[in-house]
Amino acid sequence: MLEKILQSKQKEVSELVLPPQEDVTHYSLFEALRAPTRQTALIAEVKKASPSKGLIRADFNPVEIAKGYQAGGADAISVLTDRDYFQGDPTYLSAVKRAVQLPVMRKDFIIDEAQVEETVRIGADAMLLIVGAVPINKLKQLYDLAYAKGLECLVEVHAKEELEELLSAFTPKIIGVNNRNLKTFETSLSQTEEMAVLIPESSLFVSESGIFTKADIDRVQKAGAAGVLVGESLMRADSPEQGISELFGGEARVSPS
Numbered sequence: 437m438l439e440k441i442l443q444s445k446q447k448e449v450s451e452l453v454l455p456p457q458e459d460v461t462h463y464s465l466f467e468a469l470r471a472p473t474r475q476t477a478l479i480a481e482v483k484k485a486s487p488s489k490g491l492i493r494a495d496f497n498p499v500e501i502a503k504g505y506q507a508g509g510a511d512a513i514s515v516l517t518d519r520d521y522f523q524g525d526p527t528y529l530s531a532v533k534r535a536v537q538l539p540v541m542r543k544d545f546i547i548d549e550a551q552v553e554e555t556v557r558i559g560a561d562a563m564l565l566i567v568g569a570v571p572i573n574k575l576k577q578l579y580d581l582a583y584a585k586g587l588e589c590l591v592e593v594h595a596k597e598e599l600e601e602l603l604s605a606f607t608p609k610i611i612g613v614n615n616r617n618l619k620t621f622e623t624s625l626s627q628t629e630e631m632a633v634l635i636p637e638s639s640l641f642v643s644e645s646g647i648f649t650k651a652d653i654d655r656v657q658k659a660g661a662a663g664v665l666v667g668e669s670l671m672r673a674d675s676p677e678q679g680i681s682e683l684f685g686g687e688a689r690v691s692p693s
C-alpha cells in the first residue's frame with residue numbers, strides 16, 4: 437500500500453502549486469507532548485477516511501472536530517491532508533489551525549522539499565516523516581529543512597529494522613512507532629512494546645494507530661510511550677469530547693488545556 441501511495445505522491449509533487457502563506461500563531465508539538473493534559477499525551481487525528489477502513493465519518497467537519505478535540509483536552513491535533521487515500525485536504529489543516537490554539541501536525545506522505553514548503557505555507561506546526569518513504573539520507577535532509585523552516589517532525593517507523601536504520605543516521609526529537617502493518621493493515625500494540633526498548637531517552641516516544649481503549653493507552657504507556665496518536669476511535673465517537681473522555685476512561689486532567 438505504501439508503494440502505491442508514494443507513486444501517487446510523486447505525481448502530486450510534480451504538479452504541486454504552492455499556496456500563499458497562512459498567517460498563524462505557532463505552538464510546539466514537542467512542548468505540548470512533554471507537558472500533557474493527562475498522564476499520556478494525546479495527538480487527536482482529523483481523518484475522514486483511510487485505505488484500511490474506507491469512509492470513517494460521513495458528516496465530516498474538520499474545524500468542528502478539532503474544536504471538540506481541544507475542548508476535550510487533546511494536547512495536539514493531526515490532520516490528514518492526503519486527498520486520494522484519506523479524503524483529506526491541505527485546506528482542512530489551515531482551517532483547523534485558524535480555529536484552535538494547539539499544535540497542529542500535517543499527516544501526509546512527505547517525500548520532497550516542495551511539500552515541506554507547502555506545509556509551512558498552510559500554517560502547520562509539525563509534519564510527519566515516514567522512514568521507508570524515502571532513503572534515509574533524504575529523510576534527514578527533509579527533517580533538517582523542516583526544522584530550519586520552524587516546523588517540527590514526528591518521525592515514524594513501522595519495524596525494528598527501520599528504527600535501527602533511523603537511529604544509525606540521526607536521533608529525532610519525536611519518534612512514532614506505528615502499530616499498523618501497511619501490508620495487512622492489522623494493528624498490534626506489541627509493535628510498540630517490542631520497539632520501546634530501542635527508543636533513546638532523549639526522544640519523545642509516540643505510539644500510533646490501533647488505540648481504542650484506556651487499557652490500550654495504559655499498555656503503551658507502560659511500555660514507555662509518552663503519547664498516543666489516535667484517529668479512528670475518536671472519529672467514530674458521538675462527539676470528539678465524549679470520544680476523548682471515553683478513550684481515557686474518564687481520567688481527570690492533570691494540567692489545564
Ligand SMILES: O=C(O)c1ccccc1NCC(=O)[C@H](O)[C@H](O)COP(=O)(O)O
Pocket residue numbers: 437481483486487488489614616618621644645646647665666667668669
Ligand atoms: O489508516 C490507514 O489505513 C493507513 C493506511 C496506510 C498508511 C497509513 C495509514 N494511516 C495513517 C495513520 O498512521 C493513522 O491515521 C494514525 O496513526 C491513527 O490511527 P488509528 O487510530 O488506527 O486511526
